[in-house]
Amino acid sequence: MTSTFKTFLKHTAKDFHNQSVNPPVVRASTIIFKSMQDIRKTQSKFRKNPIGGHFDYGRQGTSTTYILQKILTKLEESYHVFLTPTGFGAIFLAIFSLVRPGDEIIVADPSYKPTRRLTQDFLKDFNIKTIFYNPSDLNTLRKNISKNTKLIFVENPGSNTFDFQDLSKIIQIAKKHKIYTAIDNTWGTPYFLKPIKLGFDMSIVSATKYYSGHSDVMGGSLAVNKRVFRKVQLADNVTGLRLGPDDAYLITRGLRTLDVRLDKHQDNAKKVAAFFI
Numbered sequence: 001m002t003s004t005f006k007t008f009l010k011h012t013a014k015d016f017h018n019q020s021v022n023p024p025v026v027r028a029s030t031i032i033f034k035s036m037q038d039i040r041k042t043q044s045k046f047r048k049n050p051i052g053g054h055f056d057y058g059r060q061g062t063s064t065t066y067i068l069q070k071i072l073t074k075l076e077e078s079y080h081v082f083l084t085p086t087g088f089g090a091i092f093l094a095i096f097s098l099v100r101p102g103d104e105i106i107v108a109d110p111s112y113k114p115t116r117r118l119t120q121d122f123l124k125d126f127n128i129k130t131i132f133y134n135p136s137d138l139n140t141l142r143k144n145i146s147k148n149t150k151l152i153f154v155e156n157p158g159s160n161t162f163d164f165q166d167l168s169k170i171i172q173i174a175k176k177h178k179i180y181t182a183i184d185n186t187w188g189t190p191y192f193l194k195p196i197k198l199g200f201d202m203s204i205v206s207a208t209k210y211y212s213g214h215s216d217v218m219g220g221s222l223a224v225n226k227r228v229f230r231k232v233q234l235a236d237n238v239t240g241l242r243l244g245p246d247d248a249y250l251i252t253r254g255l256r257t258l259d260v261r262l263d264k265h266q267d268n269a270k271k272v273a274a275f276f277i
């Protein structure tokens, strides 16, 4: 991580908001415009630039959530970041955006338990088939690809076993077969691993964990590339998965110390690993 980026994390609000060091919490539902023309102008700006922070109703966000989106978009080096009320909400949004009845998805075997419940049990009722692959044997992924495979859903490292996977290889396989890819990057966070740069279409982080850092807020982020942006935007529009501004504020505050905390976690983890070796 470059020192420029570490500085950026400390001065996030200053970059996007000129006055206060921390961004203010802006709460809103209905937004008042001076005239119909003004509303139309905002709506037209939104259509032209849907990631530009032009809102005409609180469900789309406020300046507080917009600041967090901008910070995370930079951290992820992605096209855009969608915010959700929980990390699992981001997983749901990723799958809901791309997968339709008749499709198949291939999921990493050691995935987070609710991800397994959603894919293995719940999606079955919607005629969506899930196959699990063994992260240490990517042949189990390759041989399960069919003409109906829509999405490869990776979790790395896997929650239950902490397997590290050959992510470049997975991207290579997916691109060859024109299959979408998503990764749950909650453990690594884009501080250590930048999935969109690696070639993933979507990258999920539970903001509840390292972003917040203080166990007092829940949230999720879904970073996307340009290829899937429109599909996720359409799905986001009909789910009502909105992150509240108070939660966004706490997550933004937590992000200021993300580098310090993760560097320390890394040092400690290395010491524990050295002890066992």
Ligand SMILES: *Cc1c(COP(=O)(O)O)cnc(C)c1O
Pocket (backbone or CB within 6 Å): 086, 087, 088, 089, 112, 159, 184, 186, 187, 206, 207, 208, 209, 218, 219, 220
């Ligand atoms: C906690 C967690 C989630 C879900 O996040 P919530 O914010 O609790 O909904 C998803 N994936 C992983 C790997 C997690 O650890």
